[in-house]
Amino acid sequence: MSQGKKSRELNLSDFPSGTVTEYSTLVCLACIFELFTSQLGLAPRTAYSEIKRYAPSIEELTAPRAVRPFFDSEEKHPHCPHCNAAKRWHARLDTLRIEGGKSTDAARRALAKSLPTKDTQFQFIETKSDRRTLFFNWLDTQRSHLDLDDDSWLIPATRAFLERLEPKNNWSEVFADLRAVRRSQRLEEGWERAGSRLFLSPSIYSEVLIVQYLISRSQTHAGHTFEGRITLVELIRRLRYSHYLGANEITESDQFEILERLVEKVSGGSARTKLYYVVDRRDFLGKVKSVYSLYAT
Structure with a gap:
């Protein structure tokens, strides 16, 4: 530059x-x-x-x-x-x-x-959108910026999602020299870092898996996650066993209806939001x- x-x-x-x-x-x-x-x-x-x-x-x-x-x-x-x-x-x-x-x-x-x-x-433009649309735009941005053929993309994708989830945290510091992300067996909510590993509560870890699946599912028939390469059916099974579906009152039986509910949950759904554009x-x-x-x- x-x-x-x-x-x-x-x-x-x-x-x-x-x-x-x-x-x-x-x-x-x-x-x-x-x-x-x-x-x-x-x-x-x-x-x-x-x-x-x-x-x-x-x-x-x-x-x-x-x-x-x-x-x-x-x-x-x-x-x-x-x-x-x-x-x-x-x-x-x-x-x-x-x-x-x-x-x-x-x-x-x-x-x-x-x-x-x-x-x-500088030109200033104000528009309105919804959280779901922003989320899918964000997914597209991640796909274009990440090398999905290299497993190392999983940790940067996790950081990007956590930045959206809790924007006030200093995630640059949290992810510095990080080597692994794990599901915590002790935490009920939140996260903690221990050495070079980041432990996420079961709920947050489940949402990370959902996001990783959504980012990578267009790249292959299955999605690539911390749990390996999994299909939608396998993802839903893991979320059910981890009680994520029950905790969020997702009771549908059809896999695609469940996927819609999952997207609604992690994206924020149809909630309206303002966007401000600054054009240099x-x-x-x-x-x-x-x-x-x-x-x-």
Whole structure:
């Protein structure tokens, strides 16, 4: 990461773990200027003014697969996959998604006050969603970030889930040099660390198994968990024997109805929640100006 990119990073240390999701995408300004000047027939100056005001939708900024004029690339000197334009024609748009709630409201307001307001360098968007939708978005994020072919993903996935479950805890410290996660035979609730092992209460451990199954079940016919590779029927059997189903009054007999109840439990169901998006437009505005100078000469 270059020093210039570091200077653009925002301080998110006041936000509890698991409450902020970061997205980044590239937009090809050659594609956009081509649309405004050649297809719409606008003069370069008019196109420049219109493009400066351009506000991409949340769907465009956070889509798992970018569509023109957006694209994703990890290359140091990428070319636009749509028009082959070089790096100088590209702008980066970084987006934060902050989950609303008591644990984040103060930090979110402080962040908003600290950001410059000149030239709409930052765009603020408020939307509403539900816990279930957020949970499935989170599952998709985990699948894209984890190497499911390597068993080592199980511990990072557990940490990510616990960050959502108890966001105020310092999970970075808890998981430092951690080697194993086990079901506790002593704890009735909560968790404790002993040496290089983390012990979870039966209820939390059961939910970790559910999450691991949901993350990995699209990768293989069965889900991969701390208990090995298990099918849905085997997962339900383990949850029944551990009294998780009974404790949560899950009495359905059909396996898929049980799965729906499990998802409702670990996700929070249809409870509504506010989402706050912060779009960093600084690189976009700077690149638009430099690209306009090429068109104007």
